[in-house]
Amino acid sequence: MAHLTTNPAARERFLCIYPAYINSKKTLAEGRRIPVEKGVENPSCTEIRDVLTAAGLNVEVEGVKMYPREWNRDAQFRGRVRVQLKLEDGSLCQDKFTSRKDVMFYVAEMIPKLKSRTQKSGGADAGAQQGEGGKKGKKKKK
Template sequence: MKDEKRTIIWPDYIDSKKSRSEGRKIPKKHAVSSPKIREITQAAKKLGLDPSVEKYKSYPPAWWEGSGRVIVDKKMKKLEVLLKISNLINGSRS
């Protein structure tokens, strides 16, 4: 059952190594190279989005990879959340 108060973030959504057709949802200039679940979770905590991790889930178009996913509170639009998370990750890496 779909939860209207939560949203799913797959690492592929913000991965600069992925193309739009492979699942990237934000512009490449804002994307992160090989984002980790831990990084996404830490950024979501900083944004106050109450993240929960599902390590053993696989992004459906790349089911063989087993990337995991992070589920966060829906406090803003999904694209806005993705951009803020990727900016926080890029900031913490530099």
């Protein structure tokens, strides 16, 4: 992956994917580019990178960049991912990714299957149940 930054002409072949493009919490005006039902709730650049790297694509994360329409300046919403779809001769890197939309739909489909997502949702549910149980116990004591 060292050739990403050394050759600016090759880098132009990389397309940019911002997390807002696949965020189901965003509206079309806020930058979502795929249907809500296919989107992912608050995806991060690292999740996008992990999915695309696992798919065998050449990927680079630019953590300091921000989507221009993003009003929230938190670190969670920063970053963009550059993905190489075509080689220098113009042929596709992988046949299943022919366009920007193909990449976005694939990422949106795969992010919910990540271990970090499945563990977080399970942990959050258990934590919420414990919190509710504690609150109910306190009310009974009063």
